Amino acid sequence: MKSCLIVDDSKVIRMVARKILQDLDFRCEEAADGQVALDACVKSMPDAILLDWNMPVMDGLEFLRQLRGMPGGDKPVVVFCTTENDIEHIQKAIDAGANEYIMKPFDSEILQAKFVQVGLL
Numbered sequence: 001m002k003s004c005l006i007v008d009d010s011k012v013i014r015m016v017a018r019k020i021l022q023d024l025d026f027r028c029e030e031a032a033d034g035q036v037a038l039d040a041c042v043k044s045m046p047d048a049i050l051l052d053w054n055m056p057v058m059d060g061l062e063f064l065r066q067l068r069g070m071p072g073g074d075k076p077v078v079v080f081c082t083t084e085n086d087i088e089h090i091q092k093a094i095d096a097g098a099n100e101y102i103m104k105p106f107d108s109e110i111l112q113a114k115f116v117q118v119g120l121l
Contacts (some may be wrong), residue, residue: 008052034058053082
């Protein structure tokens with residue numbers, strides 16, 4: 001079973017994403033900010049990371065930069081999931097190592113399609 005770390009400061013978003021991903025046979029962990037997510041990755045590197053941009057403590061972009069510099073940090077497929085939809089934000093995310101980018105709000109079809117596109121399903 002593949003694993004996914006859901007990183008978002010919104011408990012509701014984490015809950016919705018967890019339900020969708022568990023239905024797609026992912027084992028899920030959650031983190032409310034980038035620092036908690038980094039700590040989780042040190043313990044066990046997930047196969048995929050669903051990542052919010054705007055969070056307290058450490059935002060998604062800083063998390064992604066640090067993740068990609070860690071041993072094994074090049075392995076997880078990272079899908080940014082955010083309300084930031086301008087080309088500058090998308091380019092920054094891709095430059096930092098994001099594999100894909102989806103907009104909030106999302107649903108099961110959108111998430112499943114992106115995970116198929118990046119080869120996780």
